[in-house]
Amino acid sequence: MNNFKYKEKDIEGHKTLDVFSEADKYNQWIFDIIRPYCKGNIIEIGSGIGNISQLLLKENLSVVLSDLRENYCQTLRDEFGHLENPPRIVNLDLAHPDFNNVYTGLLNSFDSLVILNVLEHIKDDHQAIQNCYSLLKDGGHLIVFVPALQSLYNRFDKGLEHYRRYNKKTLSEVISQNKFTVLHRQYMNFVGIFGWFVSGKILGNKIVPDKQVRLYNKLVPVFKVVDKIILNSIGLGVICVGKKTV
Secondary structure, eight states, X not given: OOOOOOOSXXXXXXXXXXXXXXXXXXXXXXXXXXXXXXXXEEEEEOOTTSTTHHHHHHTXXXXXXXXXXXXXXXXXXXXXXXXXXXXXXXXXXXXOTTHHHHTGGGTTOEEEEEEESOGGGOSOXXXXXXXXXXXXXXXXXXXXXEEBOGGGOOHHHHHTTXXXXXXXXXXXXXXXXXXXXXXXXXXXXXXHHHHHIIIIIISXXXXXXXXXXXXXXXXXXXXXXXXXXXXXXXXXXXXXXXXXXX
16 A cells, blocks of 8 residues: 655645636536535535635535645635635644544534545545544534545556545445445546546546646536436446434
8 A cells, every 4th residue: 555655735736626626517516416415514624725615605505614734724714715704714634643632622513524535645544534423413414525446546646645546335334334324325427537547547647637627627518417327327436425323
């Protein structure tokens, strides 16, 4: 297994977030899937530069934003601090070895926890899900999105410091084994598999090309139809929603 050294400034990750900040149709696609499960007081883990955060805030939802890196937290303050009701922004390390003592003020505080493209960055994903459990109220929703299919692991993943990719079974297991009841799970983005494979495996790119993302974003309406036709049976990403049980 890879062992990645923590970087104060995540250059590859920041570049990727910048590229996907322009992919409004793609970001909306993800949000539309998770929106029915976003209720009450929400915390987003790993908000980054706010690509999904902005969609949560546009819905006037009660949201706390968070990130491991202070430079991302500052970006979030710069981006959303001017709002009439600016969100609370906290520096939070979901993999902290003394999580419950360090973040006592946040425990059992949230009705929903959104964690998108984060779990794959954490070596001990079981501990991360246990910490998510600690943040949620009883009956709260855990909403997870991760890259799918370990066979697709390539230079993109290594450059982004992904420990693993998941499938519906492995993601459901790490959630259900940590006292959550799985409410929903699905793949999304079947067509994206081909672009990821060609660009990352065959061409050996380390960063997702911005031109590729812009073209993909334009074609999202078509790709959504494809997913419906194949009944979300496979995809580049997998989403799972769990409910905290006592």
